Amino acid sequence: MGVKSIIIIGAGLAGLSTGVYAQLNGYESRIFEHHSKAGGLAAAWKRGEYLIDGGIHFLIAHKPGTPICDVYQEIGTNDPESVVDMTTYLRFVNETGDKIVNFTKNLDKLERDLIDISPDDAEEIQKFIKEVRWMKDSPLLTDLGMSVKPPELRGRFDSLSEMWQMRGFMKYFMGKYSRSAQHFAQSFKSRFMKTMFENLFSPDGPIWFVIMILATVAAGQLGLLKDGCPGFIQPIVKKYESLGGEIQYDSTVIKIIVENNKAKGVILEDGSEHRADVIVSTADGRNTIFRLLEGKYLDDRTMKIYDTWKKFDPTVMVSLGVSRSFEDDAPLNMFLLQEPFRLGSRTFFCLPLRVFNYGRNFAPAGKTVIQAMFETDWNYWYELRKNREAYEAEKRQIAEMLIRQLEILYPGITSEIEMVDVATPYTTWRYTLNDMGSPMGWLMTKDTLMTQLPRTLPNLNNFYMAGQWVLPGGGVPGCIYSGRNVIQIICREDRKQFQTGVKS
Ligand SMILES: Cc1cc2nc3c(=O)[nH]c(=O)nc-3n(C[C@H](O)[C@H](O)[C@H](O)COP(=O)(O)OP(=O)(O)OC[C@H]3O[C@@H](n4cnc5c(N)ncnc54)[C@H](O)[C@@H]3O)c2cc1C
Incomplete structure (x- = not known):
């Protein structure tokens, strides 16, 4: 039997990651990308002498010695010279400019500054900072539970061991800190504190996400990309191509060919047909399931997700x-x-x-x-366009x-x-085809975070999904891991040892 071939739809982070691990594991892969360059939502563009970085705000776990950083290095990116430590997450300034809070890595100072501003909220502030300190010292901070096996490869023992590893984090999925920032902010008495906490990230996102960001800053594990998204993406492209991978740009997939419930290839907008043994879609989930596969491989659970789950607003x-x-x-x-x-x-x-x-x-x-x-709102811009x-x-x-x-x-x-x-959201959609221009896929909520989305679809063989639509909250590490997971699954099916480096 010859080398197994893989077609990957999309050259965003998930597609590139899938491609690098495919090549490292002896598969022959090709990526078809809708846009004229790689990166997807991790995008940047030139305007005269200026470079606009329109993606990744900060990189989690950029320092060597953590599971996430090991994965960045496996796919050939995260040169320490190209990332600078983020020592202050956010500077919050009031209407008159006389109240300024720097959310710095110095948590003692942050706690003092917040209490100085709102002494009546001292108790709530102390509890909040206590959570940040706890998370800062948790080994899960630089792993986020991502190094555990994907659901498809897990046995009963793995699930138990995962629950044990994640036990400290469970409180964030259920209790007070699972509330949206907007809801949690109401715990404060001062109006300034309410408004500030509502706006530290997305008002709809869970407050534990803010706790996690502040903890990563305090742990020195939040980085800024000195060269913007291209400085992170281009090394991955280079590694993929150096391993023999091929990216075909300006190539929009309009249909996934299925024969006898097996994915067999793709049809591009120009009418050309391309065949492979395995198809991996990292494109928008709704587009993949309902258009490229014509809604034929669905179960009630997937249908319910696409009907009811909220997305990050564009x-x-x-x-x-x-x-x-x-x-x-x-x-x-x-x-x-x-x-x-x-x-x-x-x-x-x-x-x-x-x-x-x-x-x-x-x-x-x-x-x-x-x-x-x-x-x-998507509709506002869609109609206006x-x-x-x-x-x-x-x-x-x-x-x-x-x-x-x-x-x-x-x-x-x-x-x-x-x-x-x-x-605008229309711009995001035009360049990435993400549903309603969503920048990070599914919104993180109690329900979405407790749900594992499979990387496969019912009754469809030789087909996998990776990227932000199979993991709520999207994000750089998660999307990279999701591509890695797909190749782990394929390797197991092929009874091959999963490789993370070039064999010498
Ligand atoms: C402004 C902004 C800031 C962000 N900041 C952060 C941050 O600080 N930290 C963080 O971790 N995450 C951040 N994110 C989120 C993160 O960038 C995304 O979750 C991640 O890049 C998504 O990667 P992906 O590969 O899953 O999807 P995408 O990036 O959407 O990639 C999918 C690719 O598939 C292509 N495609 C789609 N349909 C087709 C088709 N039919 N045929 C061919 N190709 C197709 C698209 O063109 C695209 O290139 C940010 C996102 C945005 C927009």
Whole structure:
């Protein structure tokens, strides 16, 4: 028998990871990618002399010696020179600029600063910081339970041992800290504390996720990509190609060929047909299941998930190239606004601002890219896009609104702006085909986090899924692991020892 061939749909993190492990394990793989470059949601694009980083905000577990970092290294990325430690997760500033909280790695200081701001909330603050300290010291922080076997390879003993390993984390899936940030924030008495805690990440996301981020900062395990997404993605592409893998860009898969309940190949938009022994889709889950496979391989459980689970809301992202250095700003800032503003059907009380002042390639010396991102509604942008003029006008209006707000925070900035770029949910969809422009797939909730999504579909052989649609919350480590998991499963089926390095 010849070498088993694998077709992978999508060259995002999951597709690239699947490809690297496929090659390392002696399979012959090819990736078909819709866009003209690799990375998927981990995207960056040039605007004149500026580089806009439109993806990965921070990298979890970037320091060697942790299971996640080992996996980054297996797929050829995470050069220590290209990542800088994030010592402050977020700088939160009130409406008048006289209350500033730096969410730094120094938890004693953070606790003191929070209590100084709201002494009435001291007890709640201490409990919260206690959780961050606990998580900081947990070995699971740099593993996140990902190194356990995928569900398909687990026996009863593995599940028990996983539950034992994860026992400390269970409280985050059930109790008070499983609540959404929005809900948890109501535990505080002060309005400032409520608003701040609601906005430390996504208001809809669970508060334990914020605890985890603060713990990774405190543990020195949260990194910023000095060269943005390309600095993380390109080394993986290079490793994949050096192992003999092939990526075909501008190649959108429109159908997965199935014969006798076996996936046999794909048909591209240009009509060409490509065959392989195994097909792995890392493309959007809904598109894969309901369009590429015509909804023929479904059970009630999968149907229910796609009918009821919530996704991360899409975002509108405004990036500005500014002739100013922003040396003293944190990479991530949140400003409470004097006047809230409206965007579509939503009202915003805070302005989140990323400042790319830590990198090498974002802007020429003395200049900086800054970026604001707002959660928004897919339907609003989808409808608007039908009228190109109205769509472009709305983009301009959002940029103008942002610049007006920034002028209050950074007087004189208007005249220093040299580049404006607005990316909408429609943009995200156009380049990645993710359902409703969702940036991270399924929202993390109590229900979604307790559910294991299989990487296979009922009654369909030789077919697997990887990426953010098979693991709630998506994210860099999870998506990379999901590709690795698929090749682990295939190796087991082929009775082969799973390899993580090149055999010498
Ligand atoms: C702004 C932003 C910030 C983020 N920040 C972080 C962060 O700080 N930390 C973190 O861990 N995660 C972060 N994430 C999430 C993380 O980037 C994603 O969860 C992850 O990159 C998803 O990878 P994926 O391979 O599963 O999917 P994708 O990146 O969506 O890749 C799928 C690929 O498949 C291609 N494709 C789709 N359909 C087809 C088709 N029919 N034919 C051919 N190709 C197809 C797409 O073009 C795409 O390249 C962020 C995401 C965004 C958008």
